[in-house]
Amino acid sequence: MKRFAAAAAVLLAGCVSLLPERAAQSYYRLEDAAQAAAALASATRAGPSALIAPVPTDSVGNSFGLAYTRAAGERAFYQYAQWTDRPTFRVAQLLLDRLAARGAFSSVARLGSGVAGDVLINVIVTDAVHDLTSGGAGVGRVEAMIEVIDRQPRALLGRRHFAFAAPAAAANAAGGAAAI
Numbered sequence: 001m002k003r004f005a006a007a008a009a010v011l012l013a014g015c016v017s018l019l020p021e022r023a024a025q026s027y028y029r030l031e032d033a034a035q036a037a038a039a040l041a042s043a044t045r046a047g048p049s050a051l052i053a054p055v056p057t058d059s060v061g062n063s064f065g066l067a068y069t070r071a072a073g074e075r076a077f078y079q080y081a082q083w084t085d086r087p088t089f090r091v092a093q094l095l096l097d098r099l100a101a102r103g104a105f106s107s108v109a110r111l112g113s114g115v116a117g118d119v120l121i122n123v124i125v126t127d128a129v130h131d132l133t134s135g136g137a138g139v140g141r142v143e144a145m146i147e148v149i150d151r152q153p154r155a156l157l158g159r160r161h162f163a164f165a166a167p168a169a170a171a172n173a174a175g176g177a178a179a180i
Helices: 001-014 087-102 173-179
Strands: 026-028 048-052 065-069 076-083 108-110 119-131 139-150 155-166
Touching: 026 173, 048 087, 048 173, 065 173, 076 173, 087 108, 087 119, 119 173, 139 173
Parallel strands: 026 076, 048 108, 048 119, 065 119
Antiparallel strands: 065 076, 119 139, 139 155
16 A cells, blocks of 8 residues: 555656646836936925825726736736736826926825825726737727816816827737736
């Protein structure tokens, strides 16, 4: 019986090495391809200060999973691909970087940083998807809602929906992530 158990263990060890290897997990980060390389000026500017607030939702735009679609109204996630940051939080950071570089506000900070602000800018990413519905390599799509609120009277100054699309170089997770 001991010989049988030893033989079975040797055979099982050989079988385990014949199993296919699991694909490596890949992580992608949303980048701002159009961001100017302008250095931030340290001088204090006059004018209102802004706070940026990422607003998490139950949408695909708030998921670590990298989504793709092959049919309208349907979403799936690449098995071995994820975002390093949820799109909602990353887009909010990229917006903060752009507004700070532009110098339109006396200061720009993230809500919760301890800085007071005159206006609050809510960032809600509702979709971040590699759209393969039209065939080929597809397109990367990002949709977001931006709200600007005057904090003193707590009044909505404006709300705007943004939708961006860029062609993907390949019909895979890397191509979709780069396009998004």
